[in-house]
Amino acid sequence: MGRHAMPERGTDVALRLDGVTKTFRSGIFGRGPRVEALRGIDLEVSSGTVHALLGPNGAGKTTTVRAVATLMRPDAGSVVVDGVDALAEPDTVREMIGVSGQYAAVDGNLTGFENLRMVAQLYGHRRSVASQRARAMIADLRLEDAADRPMRTYSGGMRRRLDLAGALINEPSLVILDEPTTGLDPRGRRQMWDVITEQVAAGTTVLLTTQYLEEADALADEITVIDQGAIRAQGTAAELKATTAQSILTVELRGRHDEARVRTALTELGLSAPHHVDAQTWTVAVTDGTRSAVAAVRVCDALGIDVLDATVSTPTLDDVFLDLTGRADTDGSETHGNRDLGGGASFELSDEAVTQRLERV
Numbered sequence: 540m541g542r543h544a545m546p547e548r549g550t551d552v553a554l555r556l557d558g559v560t561k562t563f564r565s566g567i568f569g570r571g572p573r574v575e576a577l578r579g580i581d582l583e584v585s586s587g588t589v590h591a592l593l594g595p596n597g598a599g600k601t602t603t604v605r606a607v608a609t610l611m612r613p614d615a616g617s618v619v620v621d622g623v624d625a626l627a628e629p630d631t632v633r634e635m636i637g638v639s640g641q642y643a644a645v646d647g648n649l650t651g652f653e654n655l656r657m658v659a660q661l662y663g664h665r666r667s668v669a670s671q672r673a674r675a676m677i678a679d680l681r682l683e684d685a686a687d688r689p690m691r692t693y694s695g696g697m698r699r700r701l702d703l704a705g706a707l708i709n710e711p712s713l714v715i716l717d718e719p720t721t722g723l724d725p726r727g728r729r730q731m732w733d734v735i736t737e738q739v740a741a742g743t744t745v746l747l748t749t750q751y752l753e754e755a756d757a758l759a760d761e762i763t764v765i766d767q768g769a770i771r772a773q774g775t776a777a778e779l780k781a782t783t784a785q786s787i788l789t790v791e792l793r794g795r796h797d798e799a800r801v802r803t804a805l806t807e808l809g810l811s812a813p814h815h816v817d818a819q820t821w822t823v824a825v826t827d828g829t830r831s832a833v834a835a836v837r838v839c840d841a842l843g844i845d846v847l848d849a850t851v852s853t854p855t856l857d858d859v860f861l862d863l864t865g866r867a868d869t870d871g872s873e874t875h876g877n878r879d880l881g882g883g884a885s886f887e888l889s890d891e892a893v894t895q896r897l898e899r900v
């Protein structure tokens with residue numbers, strides 16, 4: 540399905556990976572240690588959505604996208620792009636996808652327009668059609684000012700946008716962006732986010748890899764957290780944040796109050812035992828953000844406890860990431876727990892994370 544076909548979000552599956560594994564042999568003649576780069580990756584990307592693969596260095600993100608781009612053959616499992624089996628029909632799939640990182644360096648002496656026209660011609664389009672597409676992509680990706688100057692004069696951000704234009708020019712079913720904003724300054728990053736968001740609104744499906752939590756939060760409809768070749772968690776940013784019940788309610792009291800009474804009040808609201816920070820300040824982990832603050836004031840009021848202030852800090856994706864991968868470089872042990880969070884999102888968590896979570900419930 541092309542990007543102008545405007546699928547309804549979430550109705551069709553643009554990409555499906557089932558049990559994808561890959562082990563590399565390192566060293567001369569492959570006699571070195573084995574690296575299990577992928578240990579059974581399952582994921583599904585709905586048409587017209589952005590799916591982010593988020594993970595630290597060496598997690599297996601690039602290996603996963605290389606499998607989708609048919610640049611690497613998995614040892615086991617399946618990769619299906621818009622209903623086409625990528626292992627059985629790699630040539631067909633190659634025509635259906637756009638991969639970033641392959642176009643911007645075509646020829647630095649050609650203008651942005653000439654580069655894009657050439658890419659479109661390489662896809663087999665007649666020169667007039669190729670010119671039309673190149674102009675349309677230049678407008679879409681806000682490259683008008685740069686279109687007619689040699690590409691070697693472009694800033695890093697412009698190059699990335701031109702590269703994205705190359706990946707989009709054949710109206711692919713799926714666009715793969717491997718770390719699309721690494722190395723860009725904050726302005727360049729934001730511009731890139733804007734154009735990606737616009738393209739998705741026009742119907743493009745995106746699989747992107749990133750090490751930036753902020754990027755996954757800003758762009759992705761769904762996130763797969765990957766570490767040591769295995770999936771640690773999957774879901775929307777909100778679902779991931781919700782699993783980390785790390786919202787902290789801080790209650791500041793006016794004057795001195797009976798400690799046991801305060802403890803009783805906050806125990807009722809919290810997920811764990813309240814923590815007495817100092818004479819006037821208490822903290823407790825909660826799930827229910829701002830509502831907890833209101834409830835705290837009410838419960839304390841009923842018990843005659845005078846509250847000066849009640850605030851809640853909500854979890855960030857950083858909290859989730861640390862929670863899930865914080866022990867990443869310790870023992871390499873596998874995931875055990877598996878939770879269904881509704882909406883088909885499933886979470887696989889380390890023993891430690893599961894224990895933490897059970898303690899909170």
Ligand SMILES: Nc1ncnc2c1ncn2[C@@H]1O[C@H](COP(=O)(O)OP(=O)(O)OP(=O)(O)O)[C@@H](O)[C@H]1O
Pocket residue numbers: 563564565574575576594595596597598599600601602603750
């Ligand atoms: N061709 C290869 N030969 C041997 N090992 C490889 C090969 N490609 C990847 N690996 C190993 O597989 C693991 C996953 O690598 P991958 O490049 O997929 O990680 P990544 O998440 O993309 O990391 P980064 O953010 O650093 O690019 C790493 O341990 C890496 O060293």
